Each structure stands twice: as structure tokens, then as C-alpha cells.
Amino acid sequence: MDIRKLDRTAVLETVRVLGQASARDWDRPTPCAEWTLRELVAHMAGQHHGFAAAATGGGTDLADWQPSELADDPLATYCASAETVLHAFARPGVLSAEFLLPEISATRRFPASLAIGFHFLDYVVHGWDVARALGVPLDLDEETVRAAGAIAQRVPDDEGRTSPGAPFRPALPARPDGSALDLVLTSLGRSPEWSATASH
Secondary structure (H helix, E strand, O other), X not given: XXXXXXXXXXXXXXHHHHOOOOHHHOOOEOXXXXXXHHHHHHHHHHHHHHHHHHHOOOOOOHHHHOOOOOOOOHHHHHHHHHHHHHHHHOOOOHHHOEEXXXXXXXXXXXXXXXXXXXHHHHHXXXXXXXXXXXXXXXXXXXXXXXXXXXXXXXXXXXXXXXXXXXXXXXXXOOOOOOOHHHHHHHHOOOOOOOOHHHHO
């Protein structure tokens, strides 16, 4: 399947889930221990803008990747950033491009399909982060989750996962009765049992 279609499915699910947030939810804890929901969504919106810039030949400036200012309407700001990246990825010829991703490498260029795959995996996982913070289900079809799992299995589980700011933590043991999404989460160091209540 076109990686862009998978990515679009994941991104639109984050929009749907966030649409259930109320004004009092933005300070909730998330599975990303250092971030509240507002801070996580600011990061997610900033990454959308960074990837959109990379897809259009830019993205070399780390300023393009900084968390977005959510102001008084976090949901509207996030939705606009999601629309920006989906539009950038849908441009004709984008799959033949190479992306510069300065948060990963200052010099290496990444094939578009690989770079969009990174984005896709992030938004499956961050979609779960947001859903868990809000206490609502994440609704992704099996094909999407299994595609994310295939990418997750290729993420190195090395010392880089213990460094400050690492996007993923060391892998956790897989649950024998776990779902395909559980396997994605544990392989990237997230506990499927996390809840906002238990985090306090």
C-alpha cells in the first residue's frame, strides 16, 4: 500500500481523537512522561510542519521542527498542521524526492518512502499516546497497525533509546496475548497498560 495512504489514515485518526478533548484535558499527563497533552500536541504539530517543509525541499533549519505555539485553540492549530503535512505528502512526484531530516542527520538524505514511514510510525504511536491521555480508544484498522509494526521492528533497539529526548525507549517484553498494536507499543518501549490515572 502507498505509504502516504497509511500515513494519512494515522494522521486523521489523531485529528479524530483530539476532537474529543475538552478545555480541561490539555494539562492531562501522557505516556510521554515529560509532556502534558498540550506539550505533546505542540510537538506533534511542529513535526508536521517540519516534515511538510522537508517534503517541499526545505526542512534543513531545526527551527522548522520546533513545537508549535497552540495559543487559545489547540485543536484548530493541530488540525491546520495536519492538513499542511498531508497536502505536502500528496504533491505529485513527492515519492521520488529525498528528505532532509536534521533531527536524525545533518547530512543524510532519506528516500521519501522511508521518511514518510518514519512520520507514519510516529503518528500511530502518538495517536495512541493521545488516546490514552484522554481515556478513549484508538481506531486503526489491522492493515495500518501491521504496517506500523513492520516499521517498528526495524527501529534499532540500542543505546540511542536511552539518550535524552529519544523518541522511543528500550523495548519491553511482548505480551503473549497482546494485539498487533500492543506489539508496536512494546517494541518501542511503551506499556499498553499505561493510564493517566496510574501515572499520578
